[in-house]
Structure formats: structure tokens, C-alpha cells
Amino acid sequence: MKNVFKNVDWKKVGTFAGGFVFGTAGVKVLASDDAKKVYTQCTAAVLRAKECVMKTVNLVQENCEDILEGAKDINEERAQKAEAQAFEDEDFREVEEAAEETAEETAEETAE
Incomplete structure (x- = not known):
């Protein structure tokens, strides 16, 4: 019977027994009441942190929406200015062409 216990690794048995006791x-x-109080306090702290983070996220989202609207307004104004400039350029070309035609007609009449 002593031969059976001779081949046992007592260090492993001790580690297993210690783990079992600690487990x-x-x-x-x-599962104690004190541990449950700690869990409750930790959970409450996490919920407070979540609330704080969500407030910050909402603030950032609102600021992003304001920035996006401002950018859209700027682009719209630039498009309107570009359109107005193109219209003025077109009118200027028409006036120039009309003036050139008039000058050519006048030159032809004086040449005759």
C-alpha cells in the first residue's frame, strides 16, 4: 500500500487542495452581504460614469450638427455667389459683344 502513495506528486495534491479551499x-x-454592497456601489459608480459620458456624447453630437449646418450654409452662399458671378460675366460678355458689333457697324458705315 505504501507503494501507491510513493508515486503521488504531493505538491500537485497540495495545490489542488489549496485551490479547493480558496475556491x-x-x-x-x-456571496457575502459585504461583497454585495461593494458590487452595488461599483455598479452605481459605473452608472454615474455612463451618464456623464452620455452627456458628453450628446453635447459633441449637437456641436457636430451645428458645424454641419454651418458648413452647408457656407457652401450654399458660395454657390449663390458663383452663380451670380457667372450671370454677371455672361451679361458683361453680351454687352461687350453688342458694343463690338456696334463699333463694327459704325466702322463699316464710316468706311462707306
């Missing part, structure tokens, strides 16, 4: 004690500690 059993750990479960009791984790």
Missing part, C-alpha cells in the same frame, strides 16, 4: 472560501466571500 470554497472565495464563493462564500463573493
